[in-house]
Amino acid sequence: xxxxxxxxxxxxxxxxxxxxxxxxxxxxxxxxxxxxxxxxxxxxxxxxxxxxxxxxxxxxxxxxxxxxxxxxxxxxxxxxxxxxxxxxxxxxxxxxxxxxxxxxxxxxxxxxxxxxxxxxxxxxxxxxxxxxxxxxxxxxxxxxxxxxxxxxxxxxxxxxxxxxxxxxxxxxxxxxxxxxxxxxxxxxxxxxxxxxxxxxxxxxxxxxxxxxxxxxxxxxxxxxxxxxxxxxxxxxxxxxxxxxxxxxxxxxxxxxxxxxxxxxxxxxxxxxxxxxxxxxxxxxxxxxxxxxxxxxxxxxxxxxxxxxxxxxxxxxxxxxxxxxxxxxxxxxxxxxxxxxxxxxxxxxxxxxxxxxxxxxxxxxxxxxxxxxxxxxxxxxxxxxxxxxxxxxxxxxxxxxxxxxxxxxxxxxxx
Numbered sequence: 001x002x003x004x005x006x007x008x009x010x011x012x013x014x015x016x017x018x019x020x021x022x023x024x025x026x027x028x029x030x031x032x033x034x035x036x037x038x039x040x041x042x043x044x045x046x047x048x049x050x051x052x053x054x055x056x057x058x059x060x061x062x063x064x065x066x067x068x069x070x071x072x073x074x075x076x077x078x079x080x081x082x083x084x085x086x087x088x089x090x091x092x093x094x095x096x097x098x099x100x101x102x103x104x105x106x107x108x109x110x111x112x113x114x115x116x117x118x119x120x121x122x123x124x125x126x127x128x129x130x131x132x133x134x135x136x137x138x139x140x141x142x143x144x145x146x147x148x149x150x151x152x153x154x155x156x157x158x159x160x161x162x163x164x165x166x167x168x169x170x171x172x173x174x175x176x177x178x179x180x181x182x183x184x185x186x187x188x189x190x191x192x193x194x195x196x197x198x199x200x201x202x203x204x205x206x207x208x209x210x211x212x213x214x215x216x217x218x219x220x221x222x223x224x225x226x227x228x229x230x231x232x233x234x235x236x237x238x239x240x241x242x243x244x245x246x247x248x249x250x251x252x253x254x255x256x257x258x259x260x261x262x263x264x265x266x267x268x269x270x271x272x273x274x275x276x277x278x279x280x281x282x283x284x285x286x287x288x289x290x291x292x293x294x295x296x297x298x299x300x301x302x303x304x305x306x307x308x309x310x311x312x313x314x315x316x317x318x319x320x321x322x323x324x325x326x327x328x329x330x331x332x333x334x335x336x337x338x339x340x341x342x343x344x345x346x347x348x349x350x351x352x353x354x355x356x357x358x359x360x361x362x363x364x365x366x367x368x369x370x371x372x373x374x375x376x377x378x379x380x381x382x383x384x385x386x387x388x389x390x391x392x393x394x395x396x397x398x399x400x401x402x403x404x405x406x407x408x409x410x411x412x413x414x
Contacts, residue, residue, distance in 0.1 A: 001025045005042050015045060020058055024048045027098050031324055040324055047091040063103035110145035112155050119194050130283035132261055140187035155201050160208040185209050224360040228347055229254050235341045241308045241322050246337050248300040249319060253354055256291045257361030260331035260354035266318040
């Protein structure tokens with residue numbers, strides 16, 4: 001194995017004569033098989049030797065506590081600052097976890113896991129809801145039961161007062177804002193409505209869960225303006241792999257107004273190069289929309305695919321992490337791409353993240369006089385109410401939209 005990574009005989013001998021040869025090589029082979037290039041594999045090999053010295057392997061007690069590894073990493077980096085603590089944590093923890101030698105605290109499962117699983121199956125199979133909705137509703141239900149478990153509250157005993165207390169605690173702690181509190185309350189209402197049909201809980205709880213009031217005339221969260229979008233794209237004009245990948249991500253977000261999860265779900269085969277189209281599956285509506293593959297997006301994707309995207313075997317996700325093991329970019333990572341570059345520019349006064357680019361794309365359509373139906377279709381809204389908020393953004397644009405809508409109505413009547 002080490003002959004593939006190093007050329008110097010002395011270096012090869014050092015790695016081959018060190019303890020735990022079989023355990024180290026087994027993990028290294030899995031790292032290389034996942035698509036890691038030589039430099040990453042060499043860093044993993046070096047981390048293994050450092051970790052063995054830090055933890056006195058193989059003579060240490062197994063399993064090794066997480067706190068023990070963290071303390072050793074901090075001590076090493078204090079004396080050898082040129083060694084990256086991030087590398088030691090990332091590669092070291094993964095190696096110990098691979099061997100089953102890491103003692104990680106496992107959060108206690110609440111006693112209603114099976115009920116939440118049945119709820120998920122009902123949402124998925126009977127109601128046909130998207131995986132994103134199913135996941136969110138299960139997450140909110142799990143959070144409630146995790147809160148109830150140390151209080152010895154079982155599902156059959158939970159009252160509307162308990163649900164109110166749970167939501168109030170999360171809001172007071174800053175974990176829920178108005179919109180997210182409405183979402184959490186809606187998910188819990190769905191669960192208790194389902195639970196009541198199975199006679200798992202007291203009747204009537206779902207109808208009593210009252211989410212925070214919504215204000216229809218509240219302005220839409222402010223998106224980036226045109227200059228800020230251009231500045232964000234300008235930050236990706238470097239030559240690093242991250243710049244190349246992030247430019248393609250930002251171009252799609254800014255031009256197509258997609259959600260972060262929709263970008264993360266894109267696959268290589270969703271690009272139709274012959275017809276210059278990009279196919280996007282919309283989880284909330286269950287339909288697949290197509291967007292024109294503009295030259296700017298096409299060029300950014302070509303650069304990314306030819307120069308940067310790792311060879312990840314059977315993995316067909318379009319956007320991947322840049323370090324092995326290569327995985328599809330999740331929505332949180334895509335939001336962080338936008339947020340980190342916006343922070344670098346010092347942009348303030350608005351929410352940062354992928355949705356800020358989505359709002360910017362919608363605002364651009366409104367400014368150009370597109371009707372709300374067109375804006376809603378472009379954004380993939382399942383309900384006209386979601387688009388109606390954009391009518392309050394700009395009164396001048398709204399008048400233009402109204403004029404266009406009236407003209408179309410008169411033409412149809414004629």
